[in-house]
Amino acid sequence: MARRQFTGLRFGESDHEAAHVMLKRLLHHESHAVELVLILLSVGPVMMSMYISYVTGEAHWFQRSGSLMVLFSAAVEYRRSYQRKLAEEAADSGDTERRDALERAVKAQSRPFWRSIPYVCYLQIFLGTLIWGYGDLLF
Structure with a gap:
């Protein structure tokens, strides 16, 4: 008989x-994992493509x-x-569970990391647009 391992969430x-x-916890608004993954992506x-373009000489x-x-x-930015x-919908509803989630979201959004994300995104959008338009001129 195969023994079932404990996944760290709940037995059974x-x-x-x-x-x-696990996915719901990861995507929850208090988790910054999704933002970090998208920023890294x-x-x-x-x-990687800068290195490939440098080595091969193909700027595209x-x-x-x-x-x-x-x-x-x-x-x-869309996710945020x-x-x-x-959070606004939760504030309008009378559901206490959603209201508690709103309080946690407001608390999470007051952290310095969360407040710096838009500036990082705007900078990346600006740089990405420049690379997209003029990146081939560098090589």
Whole structure:
């Protein structure tokens, strides 16, 4: 008989339920993991393509990576605006659970990391647009 391992969430949950709970916690508004991943996804391809363009001499790889930087940075800002919308809806509803979630969201958004994200995104959108438009001229 195969022994079931404890996933760290709850005993007796199926793998699907455990994955759903873990994903829900990860995507919760207090978690900055999604923002960090999207920001890394916006910078990673640019760095990688800059190296590839330098080695091969083909500038189009670096130029195209600017579009990915813009895309992922815009996704971070979209996620933040969607979370603000959800927080406003929670404030309007009479549900105490949603109101508690709103209080946690307001507390999380007052952290310095959370407040610096828009400036990082705007800078990345600006740089990504420059790379997208003029990145081929560097090589």
